[in-house]
Each structure stands twice: as structure tokens, then as C-alpha cells.
Amino acid sequence: MHVPDGFINAPVSVAAGVVAAGAVAVSLRGARRELGGTSHAEGHGGERTAPLAGLVAAFIFAVQMLNFPVAAGTSGHLLGGALAAILVGPYTGVLCISVVLLMQGILFADGGLTALGVNITVxxxxxxxxxxxxxxxxxxxxxxxxxxxxxASFAAALISVPAAACVFTAIYAIGGTTDVAVGKVLTAMVGVHVLIGVGEAVITMLTVGAVVAVRPDLVYGARGLAAPLKLRVGGELVDAPAARPVPAAARSPRVVWATGLVTALVLAGFVSFYASASPDGLEKVAADKGIDKNVEEHAAKDSPLADYGVKDIADARISGGLAGVIGVGVTVVAGTGIFWSVRRRHTTDAAPTHVPESV
Structure with missing residues (x-):
């Protein structure tokens, strides 16, 4: 659902940019609590969440390269908002998607630069x-x-996609550059994105389920949900003895992080070659309804990585795979750097001020 330049007029694009900037600013403040471990989520520390957040951004980048067929001549791809919010928290989730969209727009000419605010908002x-x-x-x-x-992750992801389609239609109704009936656009957008939402829900459910199965403590949305184990002794329920400590190597999130990174690299570098080549939901609706008549060339169309291929490499498999690997690498580095910076800012702000003892 990457909106290109030219779909939405300049005033509304600017307004959406202001909304997106405000959302990012609010998310930066909220993410300090999520990454710093002082959110409502029982105080789990940012030493776990911060590295995972960069990985989540890279994983979403990789999976967004995997368009899956949803109807004749139409494909869809993960949006990732539900997945990011459930894994690392809603504020950090907004930042994850923003990092992905920024990398895609600047490096891969995917999603208009003047439409960046629209894309982050939607x-x-x-x-x-x-x-x-x-x-x-x-x-x-x-x-x-x-x-x-x-x-819950399945249902949340399923509903989030057509909701985003509705908001795009509302933005188009206000600032669309073509004269197409809004009702037709809404019907087409919601119809195809309900189908895409099913794919989004399956991917989100499987990913969240995989992480919950091995490290539920790393899933932001699962914190505090485990009820204490009870045993019946003499007809009364009592707390079960504490579990034996887990070895440090097993508790380390590094294994999950490394596994996730390798998975993202394989998806972007190899599996993406077999993704559907059909236009995604927005592209299909735009072409069928004529709302793409004023689409503009991307400002980064001459980027060495434009259209998810490495310039001057003729082999499509190698070109696309290498571009995907580069994208995952850049996203995980940029995302991790941002999230560690946010966490350190929180740690600095939360550090107690030393008061000299009185003599």
C-alpha cells in the first residue's frame, strides 16, 4: 500500500506529513518507556526490547518483499503494524514502520518521498x-x-489492513488529484485489502506464535498474561514452587535475535525471488479506477537499489537477492542504532541526580 508521489495533492501531503511527524515525536517519548523498561508492562527491561526492535524493523522490511497472490492479477504484502506493536510495543512499533518506510523510499524508490507522511500515517x-x-x-x-x-494477534492484524485502506480512501477524498468517485475507491480498496488482511493475519499469528513459544518474555503484548501456577494441597490452592533458574545461555535473547536476522536475510535474499509479480492492492485499484493518472516519477528512481535490484547486475535473481540483503542490513543497523539511542536517552533522563551529603 505504498502511496507514490502524485496520488495526493501538495497541501494534504504536507498535512499528512505534519500528522506523521507528530506521531513519530509522540512515539519517541513513548518508546523511551517501552525500551527503557518503565512502561506499564511490569517493568521488563529495554536490554531485551531494544535489540529486538531493530530486528523487527528488518524482518518487516524483508517480509514486505514477499508479495502473495490474493486475487486474479492482484497481490498483497505485509504492512507490519500489528506485528511490530505486539512484539515491541505500540510506540516502538510506529518507529519500526517509519524506519522501514524511510529506507524503502530513499534507497529503493518504493513509496513517494512527498507521500512519506501519507504512508507513515496510513x-x-x-x-x-x-x-x-x-x-x-x-x-x-x-x-x-x-x-x-x-x-488476538490474528484478529488484530486482520482488521488493521482494511482500516488502513479506509483511511487512505479518506485522505484521497480530501486531496486526491484525480476525479474518481470516492465510493468506488472505498469499495475496491476495502474489498481487496480484506483479502490482504487474511495474509497479514496469518503471517502475524505465525511470527508472534513462534516467538511466544520460545521466549514469551520478549513479546511485549504477552507480558503480564501468564497467571501464576497453582497447586492443590490439602484441598487448598497454593502457589507452586518457583521454577528452577534458566541457564544464562538459554535466557539470552541473542539466539532469538540471530535466528530472526538469518530468517530475514533468507527471505529477502532468496525467497523474495519467488514472490508474486502482480501489482499490489493499491496499485491494482489505482490502475482499474484511474487514480494513478497523475502519478509522478520517484525522486530516487536513479538510486543504485531502485525497484529492489542492484544497478548494473544483469542477473535478476542475484540483483534482487543482493538488494534484499542490503536492505535488511541497512534497516537493522539504522533501526538498532535509533532504538539504542532512544533507550540511552531514557536511561540518562531516569538516572538519579547525586546529592552531596551534608557535612
């Missing part, structure tokens, strides 16, 4: 807010089990 803010609100509501009423986290 793909980042809306998906995260809708998905996380629904997710929290569901895990509150569902049984306090790990399975409830995966079920």
Missing part, C-alpha cells in the same frame, strides 16, 4: 493504533494463555 500509525487497541481488548477477555496471544 501504514504505520493507523495499523499500529487499530491493531494494538483490538489486541489489548481481546487479551483482556480471553483466557490468560499463550494461545490467546496468537488468536
Amino acid at each position: 501504514m504505520g500509525v493507523v495499523t499500529v493504533v487499530v491493531a494494538y487497541a483490538l489486541f489489548r481488548g481481546l487479551v483482556t477477555v480471553l483466557p490468560r494463555k499463550r494461545r490467546s496471544v496468537t488468536v
